[in-house]
Amino acid sequence: MSSTRLSETSYIVLALLDRVQPATPYDLKRLAECSTIDFWTVPHAQLYNECARLAREGLLTEEQEQVGRRRRIYSLTNLGSEALKTWLDTPIEELEEVRDLGILKLFFGADPAQLASTLVPMHEERLSRYEEYAALRDNVRAAGADVPRGAWLALQAGIGHEREYVRFWTALREHETP
Amino acid sequence: MSSTRLSETSYIVLALLDRVQPATPYDLKRLAECSTIDFWTVPHAQLYNECARLAREGLLTEEQEQVGRRRRIYSLTNLGSEALKTWLDTPIEELEEVRDLGILKLFFGADPAQLASTLVPMHEERLSRYEEYAALRDNVRAAGADVPRGAWLALQAGIGHEREYVRFWTALREHETP
DNA sequence: TTTATATAGTACGAGACGAACGGTCCAGAC
DNA sequence: GTCTGGACCGTTCGTCTCGTACTATATAAA
Numbered sequence: 001m002s003s004t005r006l007s008e009t010s011y012i013v014l015a016l017l018d019r020v021q022p023a024t025p026y027d028l029k030r031l032a033e034c035s036t037i038d039f040w041t042v043p044h045a046q047l048y049n050e051c052a053r054l055a056r057e058g059l060l061t062e063e064q065e066q067v068g069r070r071r072r073i074y075s076l077t078n079l080g081s082e083a084l085k086t087w088l089d090t091p092i093e094e095l096e097e098v099r100d101l102g103i104l105k106l107f108f109g110a111d112p113a114q115l116a117s118t119l120v121p122m123h124e125e126r127l128s129r130y131e132e133y134a135a136l137r138d139n140v141r142a143a144g145a146d147v148p149r150g151a152w153l154a155l156q157a158g159i160g161h162e163r164e165y166v167r168f169w170t171a172l173r174e175h176e177t178p
Numbered sequence: 179m180s181s182t183r184l185s186e187t188s189y190i191v192l193a194l195l196d197r198v199q200p201a202t203p204y205d206l207k208r209l210a211e212c213s214t215i216d217f218w219t220v221p222h223a224q225l226y227n228e229c230a231r232l233a234r235e236g237l238l239t240e241e242q243e244q245v246g247r248r249r250r251i252y253s254l255t256n257l258g259s260e261a262l263k264t265w266l267d268t269p270i271e272e273l274e275e276v277r278d279l280g281i282l283k284l285f286f287g288a289d290p291a292q293l294a295s296t297l298v299p300m301h302e303e304r305l306s307r308y309e310e311y312a313a314l315r316d317n318v319r320a321a322g323a324d325v326p327r328g329a330w331l332a333l334q335a336g337i338g339h340e341r342e343y344v345r346f347w348t349a350l351r352e353h354e355t356p
Numbered sequence: 357t358t359t360a361t362a363t364a365g366t367a368c369g370a371g372a373c374g375a376a377c378g379g380t381c382c383a384g385a386c
Numbered sequence: 387g388t389c390t391g392g393a394c395c396g397t398t399c400g401t402c403t404c405g406t407a408c409t410a411t412a413t414a415a416a
Contacts, residue, residue, distance in 0.1 A: 107328050118270055177331075177334075204396075221373055246381080
């Protein structure tokens with residue numbers, strides 16, 4: 001009975017819970033940190049709020065420890081996992097914006113070569129981090145273990161974009177036109 | 179004498195004003211709409227807030243019409259244009275996240291081919307829109323007119339990323355691995 | 357016992373966002 | 387001339403987001 005619309009944050013919580021159920025917001029925080037959510041972080045304070053809200057809306061069940069830290073422990077309800085499935089199956093209607101600080105400054109006239117000189121190394125670093133992840137997964141797969149395909153594909157997308165960034169800024173650093 | 183930190187929104191206002199000074203928030207809104215800020219929109223309501231705030235901080239001067247619509251008209255102060263210059267010259271310290279809804283759903287297990295079938299056309303459309311802009315600018319340049327280099331470079335960046343998106347999702351649509 | 361560190365949760369204020377609303381102005385219909 | 391539709395212009399409001407700072411618990415070494 002969700003009165004308010006669910007946000008991306010909500011679905012991240014639902015999707016994470018779908019994997020590690022039951023869990024506390026703190027569990028979700030750690031999971032999010034290491035699960036290549038390099039591309040959509042949620043400040044940990046919000047995870048507490050979001051879990052509470054989703055429980056209020058009937059998408060999660062909430063249990064609270066009676067002693068010690070009084071952790072709250074959440075699980076998906078049927079309503080919750082249906083909401084998640086629906087979201088995953090709903091086609092995307094609008095593209096996101098890019099929201100890249102470098103491009104923004106470039107647009108407003110910052111010096112391209114100077115921008116490039118700091119951005120090239122940063123993107124190269126992120127790219128090689130991604131590539132290491134990918135190699136890791138290959139090893140895991142070689143060992144016959146399970147690797148979620150979605151996560152791997154998302155990584156490939158990230159790698160593609162980082163390569164493009166490196167290409168673009170490298171050209172600018174060399175005073176060429178991309 | 180800025181007590182609070184300036185946000186990206188603030189700098190967008192400063193940078194836009196730097197071009198069309200003096201201007202009302204409404205002018206800025208229209209300027210932002212057509213100035214290829216496809217990659218960092220600001221809801222118009224915020225432009226009014228932001229102008230007021232920047233004026234309070236001494237970065238803008240504010241004049242209000244005494245009759246009719248009582249528009250507020252803003253210009254940069256010296257403080258304001260220095261803040262803008264400083265921002266443009268300050269190296270970027272951290273990379274932005276990607277925040278792409280398609281990648282997020284992909285990560286959480288949505289069907290790649292289905293995602294791709296809606297996303298390929300959307301990215302193709304955006305790509306061709308960008309390419310039309312670029313062609314327009316080439317014409318303007320051919321006619322000997324002035325084209326801000328930054329805006330053109332930002333466009334090139336956008337084109338690069340859209341091409342990458344098209345490549346990535348097209349591969350997925352065809353059931354290949356990107 | 358004190359101190360350090362990792363773990364776990366909360367509070368709060370500023371800002372972002374979008375939808376809805378309310379005025380102003382002007383041009384053409386009547 | 388005044389009515390009215392539509393473009394123009396500005397504000398309000400409630401919710402969401404974000405980040406920082408703070409509090410508290412648990413474990414373990416010093």
